[in-house]
Amino acid sequence: MLNNTNETKEFKSGFISIIGRPNVGKSTFLNHVIGQKIAIMSDKPQTTRNKIQGVLTLADAQMIFIDTPGIHKPKHKLGDFMMKVAQNTLKEVDLVLFMVNAEEGFGRGEEFILEKFEKVDTPIFLVINKIDQIHPDELLPIIETYKEKYPFKEIVPISALQGNNVNRLLDQIKTYLPNGPQYYPADQVTDHPERFVITELIREKALHLTREEIPHSIAVVLDKMERQKGKDIVHVMATIIVERDSQKGIIIGKQGSMLKEIGKRARADIENLLGSKVFLELWVKVQKDWRNRMSQLREYGFNEDEY
Structure with a gap:
């Protein structure tokens, strides 16, 4: 049900897609932000199969996060479905979070995803996850590598598991969201039954x-x-x-x-x-x-x- 009670000039709302290779921590991030488990987690890749929406309602904003299947080369019809789900969200959101694993270098998988961004006008953030697993000195070279690959609007290193820097990321997201209504009731955390x-x-x-x-x-x-x-x-x-x-x-x-x-x-x-x-x-x-x-x-x- 659409709730317009908070539709004021100061209230921001929008849809944010979380895109990335399998097993970079998208579901862990979503569950941390929402504050409870709505997306299942596993160390095995391609765990998420459908797009799962998590709703975060703040005093001045509502963020609807879409956790998508990890982008990979399909091997069966289910894989085709998963890729269609992930790629279609790029066209229907206000902001894209491209999440990468700080422990893994830039490779063909990341290149494949960046190619998908070429026809996308939506603002894209680079979110470098799992920074708790690397030495701080290793972070700057990772940032520089990605800066050369794509003109990201923001680059934010985080640890979704520990919550490091997640609040800063949420603040950055808020600045890019348009003024809009509260789409979901404040106590609703997902659109899935x-x-x-x-x-x-x-x-x-x-x-x-x-x-x-x-x-x-x-x-x-x-x-x-x-x-x-x-x-x-x-x-x-x-x-x-x-x-x-x-x-x-x-x-x-x-x-x-x-x-x-x-x-x-x-x-x-x-x-x-x-x-x-x-x-x-x-x-x-x-x-x-x-x-x-x-x-x-x-x-x-x-x-x-x-x-």
């Missing part, structure tokens, strides 16, 4: 606990969510989708041990999200090559028409 966030929390736990060959083959579908009558308990039923029988065995684990652990960890986060006790039931289903089937992608929430 609870059902979406719940499936992402389950997928996050599976990402953390499984081996390398599993993560990108996982999708999670919420089959049922209902509050039990007369009780402060929400019954959640969800299915974890994998591509091969061998992956199903890994997800279930010996005597169901892995699935139980995924459920235990996911339930804690879901209870925190809903503010209620949760009874969580998980199943595992094999859908061969689902990442290349448009019908399956739509069923699992990857509808490119929405982007």
